[in-house]
Amino acid sequence: MATDRVRLYVDARYLSPYAMTAYVAAHEKLLDVELVTVDLAAKAQHEAAYSQLSLTGRVPTLVHNGFALSESTAIAEYLDDGFPGPALYPRDHRLKARARQLQAWLRSDLMPIRQERSTEVVFLAPSDQPLSAEASAAAQRLFAAIGAVLPVGAEYLFGRWSIADVDVALMLKRLILNGDPVPERLAAYAQHQWERPTVQLWVQLAKAVA
Secondary structure (H helix, E strand, C coil): CCCCCEEEEEECCCCCHHHHHHHHHHHHCCCCEEEEEECCCCCHHHCHHHHCCCCCCCCCEEEECCEEEECHHHHHHHHHHHCCCCCCCCCCHHHHHHHHHHHHHHHHCCHHHHHHCCHHHHHCCCCCCCCCHHHHHHHHHHHHHHHHHCCCCCCCCCCCCCHHHHHHHHHHHHHHCCCCCCCHHHHHHHHHHHCCHHHHHHHHHHHHHC
16 A cells, blocks of 8 residues: 555544544554644534544544545554554554454443543643542553553563553553552553653644643
8 A cells, every 4th residue: 555645633632542542553654644633622523524524423534545534443453554664563463452452442441530530631630539439440450451461571562562552551641640549560661652752742732732
């Protein structure tokens, strides 16, 4: 597949964790990315021009050579399969399956954390409310699952960086940046991912509009 320029639609405030995933994935592939923002507060994602482009009517949406694709993990796999450059997923099929499992889980579960520690905590300001019992229980499940996958002393989940490391780190950062207790080795792992240049590109975009 030709490495043409790609257009990526993201939320105007740069708060979407899923837009962040797609943005980091495209930049890890060293692509020339045209970034277009969508004002979710004004419900611009429901306007005809965008809803006709995005099958699911959500951000992010990637457009490449007339092909439009939404949903962050689908975008990451499309980029990984179709473009040269660093791999976004492990090449071993079992490790790739594990990475996709973690991504799917983070998007479909742990709702109390996502509700009580939204990405506004990460990119804008911490919450002044303590975690509820439900969110604390979800945090413990998060720690147990990631602790079981992340080898002791490892910088990455699967021996080398993958896009799943970004998703996991962001979930942990929801807690860390709010001062909630996180096991030391998981906090160190998350901080290592946070310092990655492609991640910091997104962080700086969010700070610029905060």
